[in-house]
Amino acid sequence: MTNIGILGAGRVGTNLARAFASAGHHVTLGRREKGGTTDTPAGGIGIHYADQRSAARAANIVINATPGDSSLARLTALRTELAGKILVDVSNATEDDADGLPGDLCYPGSSLAEQLQEALPDTSVVKTLNTMLFMVMTDPGSLAGPPTAYLSGDDERAKKTVTGLLGDLGWRPAWIEDLGGITTARATEAMVLVVPHVLRRSGLAPFAVSLAR
Secondary structure, three states, rough: EEEEEEOOOOOHHHHHHHHHHHHOOOEEEEEEEOOOEOOOOOOOOEEEEEHHHHHHHHHEEEOOOOHHHHHHHHHHHHHHHHOOOOEEEEOEEEEEEEOOOOOEOOOOOHHHHHHHHOOOOEEEEOOOOOOHHHHHHOOOOHOOOOEEEEOOOOOOHHHHHHHHHHOOOOOHHHHHHHHHOHHHHHHHHHHHHHHHHHHHHHHHOEOOOOOOO
């Protein structure tokens, strides 16, 4: 069992919290509001709610599920709480179009993951799960074809740990593609630019941007 802190209590963070709690991990879901409560979803697995600083402080592994355009400022403010820990970044930093869907990248020529690693040198940042709709993150077998979860990060041990966590979500080893260092995250973050075009045509039907061999 791992103590996992998830920053961001929207659809992505809540979905991940339920899946990791069901897999037997101790999960704290970090919200903007202060104060801690406990929720017990179906299956009897409890999820603790706290403010984001407390969630980061209590965890061994922290997942960034905050809005990507504000993640850098939010997490830089948690430098002390994140020191010595693995930070799993699943967010994409984008500027929205008029319809609220991603329109452009906030860090062209770079990536949110790279910006976080530079700002948090004592934290091991691993980028993953940012190339799919949120429901596929925790149910990869639901798609008709094999999906891909890409990994980017400079710390090999951290990536191995994250690979194990992906397994708890149902990701098979053959579906996980280690791209290399943290700079490779700029490639997968750029993949988000295809997402709005798919959503405008097909709605929120689950899909992933995957590698076929």
